[in-house]
Amino acid sequence: MKKLIIALAASAALMGGFASSAQAQxxxxxxxxxxxxxxxxxxxxxxxxxxxxxxxxxxxxxxxxxxxxxxxxxxxxxxxxxxxxxxxxxxxxxxxxxxxxxxxxxxxxxxxxxxxxxxxxxxxxxxxxxxRFYEGRYIQGQIAAKMSKKGLAGYIASFPIPEVVMGINAFVLGAQSINPEFKLKVVWANTWFDPGKEADAAKALVDQGVDILTQHTDTTAPMQVAAERGIFAFGQASDMIAAGPKTQLTAIVDTWGAYYIKRTQALLDGNWKSEQIWDGLKDGILTMAPYTNMPDDVKAMAEETEAKIKSGELHPFTGPVKKQDGTEWLAQGEKSEDGVLLGMNFYVAGVDDKLPQ
Amino acid sequence: MLEAILLTVITAATPLVIASLGELVTERSGVLNLGVEGMMIMGAVIAFAATQATGSPYLGVVAGIVAGAVFSLLFGFLTLTLVANQVATGLALTILGLGLSGQIGESFVGQPGIKLQPIAIPLLSDIPFVGSLLFRQDLIFYLSIALVVGIHWFLFRSRTGLKMRAIGDNHASAHALGINVIRTRYLAVMFGGACAGLAGAQLSLVYTPQWVENMTGGRGWIALALVVFASWRPIRVLAGGYLFGAVTIGQLHAQALGIGIPSQFLSALPYAATIVVLIIISHNRRTTLINTPASLGKPFVPER
Structure with a gap:
């Protein structure tokens, strides 16, 4: 019996191998x-x-x-x-x-x-x-400042890597461009993907009085909690409107398709080169889900900011910006270099959390 | 505020307590099933599927229980009938469950689930604080408490429970006394599976009413650890589950308050607390030995 199974498995594997090599010609x-x-x-x-x-x-x-x-x-x-x-x-x-x-x-x-x-x-x-996900986060911060009654949002973060810290800072800077007193509470879930933990983190934040939730983790659990508690939230990576039809304000949606097509075309044409690409809203590598559940003037503001970022008129990390400890990071009108963003390991002023090091 | 925190703790602790109780019964019969995570996730996906198909989360709960029990039969057949190695089979069950549930649940990803609604118990639910905490809960919470009491009674007060513990301590002697070792163990394994399935149903119907792959997130392993933590006693499982839940939720609140303790340390706190309690409990070696099923994990082949 055992031999028979092994023989069957082996022949299946062989056939599979032949099939794929025949297709690949x-x-x-x-x-x-x-x-x-x-x-x-x-x-x-x-x-x-x-x-x-x-x-x-x-x-x-x-x-x-x-x-x-x-x-x-x-x-x-x-x-x-x-x-x-x-x-x-x-x-x-x-x-x-x-x-x-x-x-x-x-x-x-x-x-x-x-x-x-x-x-x-x-x-x-x-x-x-x-x-450049931070471009979307900046827009979200502006919306949050307009929509929050308390001027306090909650942020469910995954791991303290530059990508995530950059998102938190962009969100706060966006919010402060509307309401300079805006505060942000951060909870580190220490996971990318665990609906239970993400929901617990969301509940903890809501219980402590935030009335807007945003997340840098991957499941729709925080959106569900926000819907249950009757507050607003932002989606992450995909449009999460199904989890909160009356809750999601917008979401950062990753849209890699156009990029993959562009690069594969280059490969087929024989002019593929090694590059370090960091595309943004203007290249369509990320898009904003429809602006929903907000008044028209907030929507208009979000659309305007999006257009300004796309045209290059607005860079979310433009001075004056102070670090959390009060020292100056960017002077008036100064724009952050990409290198600093990609290695970001500090908070800007207004984040109500101590960055895990 | 306190009430809200405690409610979150209850939701977080319930699946751990239920899955752990099931494994406790399995282990008391002398079988070590490391497949809790796999059975739990099968319960979660089947419960979600049945709820979506019928529109009734109660049918979902039943389906989750059945799914866990049926899935554990596979483990039972391999380890009890074919006498395969329990550790390896249990691990295989977990891996199989995680993969299979992903396959079954593929079309459910992103679908909003239906939540199992709380049932308010008349009169009791009107008591301030305690009422809304303990008597305005969902069916699965009530079941978890009933299971603690029921299993305690079964193990230490009933004749069948005594027989089962005898099997767990010395299956050869129990066999010689004419107790049907294999049949009892099959039932214990299936009970463990049913509990894990129920815990899974709690995840996909109460905790976070949705289906995503790997949504158990290691809770099956924590449930396994809780059994040892509780030195195979149901009431300690309850205490351990709630301690773990409380520390887990507490650390999130500590973070949100911004008191400045590194979050990595806070995240490790539930596990650290578990280890500390484990050390305290196992301080007295004799009581630990009394409660540990002596035949745990050992294969049994009836000689005649």
Whole structure:
């Protein structure tokens, strides 16, 4: 019996192998490594929607195999290497924690192109790409300041990495541009993805009097809590309007599709180059979900800010800005350099929290 | 404010207590099932699916219980009938459950769920503070309290419970006395599965009425640890579950108050508290040994 099962499994594996190699003859393979499941309702799902758009755009010309739920760490390296061996021409590794693994595998496969999301290590055949999510956070901060009766919002954060700290600061600066007295409470859930913990954090914030919630974690649980308690909230990574039809003010939606199409086109045309790309609202790599549940004047203000950011007229990190400890960070009219943002490890004034170091 | 905090604590502690109680019964019969996380997530996804299909969260609760019990049968068949290694099989059950539930639940991601509504108990719910805290809860909370009392009575006051503990302590002797070891263990494993399924249903119908993959977030493992923490006694499971819940919620409030303690330290606090209590409890080795099922995890093959 056992032998039979082994024989069956082996033959199935062989057939599978033949099938995929037969298909792969003249199609270009653009491959994806996901950290979560492709239906996680947040980060990975946004990447998978991008992959589907890419597949639809090029149709029969390309194949887009993917591996999902690949844990960050040693397993990632094996998964990426497997992809590289299977004949992928371009491999997207879509999580910060895949950074070192991507670089290692890229050294072994100089002919394969790699693109790593949200990282900072590049090579001859490794590009990095990221979105300026803080632009959306700034708009959210402005909306929060208009909509909050108490001038106090709650922020459910994941881990104290520059990406998240940057989001918190942009939100506060946006809010203070409307109401200089605006305060923000921060709770670190120390997870990207745990509905229970996120809901608990949301409840704790609401119980302490915030009347607007925003999150940098991936499930809709905080949105549900906000809906239950009758306050407003912002969605994260995907449009979360289904979880709070009367609650969501807007959401930052990751839209990777256009970017994937642009880069794959470059690959097919033979002019793919290693670049470090950090696109924003104007490039369509992130979009704002419809502005809902707010009066027309707030909506008009949000749309105007969005337009100004897109045109380059407004940079969310423009002085005068003070750090939390009261020292000056940006002088009047000074704009922050990208390098400072990408390594951000301090709060601006107005955040009611001590940054974990 | 205090009332709101305590309500959050109750919601957070209930799934831990229920899953832990189920595992306690399983372990008291001498079987170590490390698949709690897997059974819990199966309960969560099936409960959510049944609720979406029928519109009734109560049918969802029933479906969650059945799903957990049926899924645990797989573990029972492998470890009790085929005498496979319990640790390995339990781990496999967890991995299988996490994967399978993701597959089943794929179409439910992003769908708003239906919440199991609280039931106010007449008169009692009118008592100030205590009433709204304890007597204006959902069905699963009431079940969790009933389970604590029921299991305590079963284990230490009933004849069947005594027999089951005898199996857990020495299955060879129990077998020689004519007790059906395998059948009792099958029932204990299924009870554990049913409880884990119920705990899962609480997650997807009360705690956060939605389905997302891996939504148990390690709670099955915490439930497993609680059994040891409670030295296999149901009332201590209740205490341990609530202590863990209270510290978890307390640290979030401490953060929101901005008192300036590093959040990583606060996040580790529930686990640190568990370890401290564990040390205090196991200080007296004799009482620990009395409560530990001596045959725990050992395979049993009837010789004749």
């Amino acid at each position: 003249d199609k270009t393979k653009v491959c994806f490594i996901y950290v979560g499941s492709k239906t996680d309702g947040g980060w990975t799902q946004a990447h998978d929607i991008g992959r589907q758009e890419l597949q639809t755009h090029f149709g029969d010309k390309i194949e887009t195999p993917f591996l999902e739920s690949v844990p960050e760490g040693p397993d990632a390296e094996r998964a990426i290497e497997r992809m590289a061996r299977s004949g992928c021409a371009l491999i997207y590794t879509t999580s910060f924690g895949f950074m070192d693994a991507t670089i290692k595998v890229a050294e072994k496969f100089p002919d394969v192109k790699f693109e790593h999301a949200t990282g900072f290590k590049a090579a001859e055949n490794v590009s990095t790409y990221n979105a």
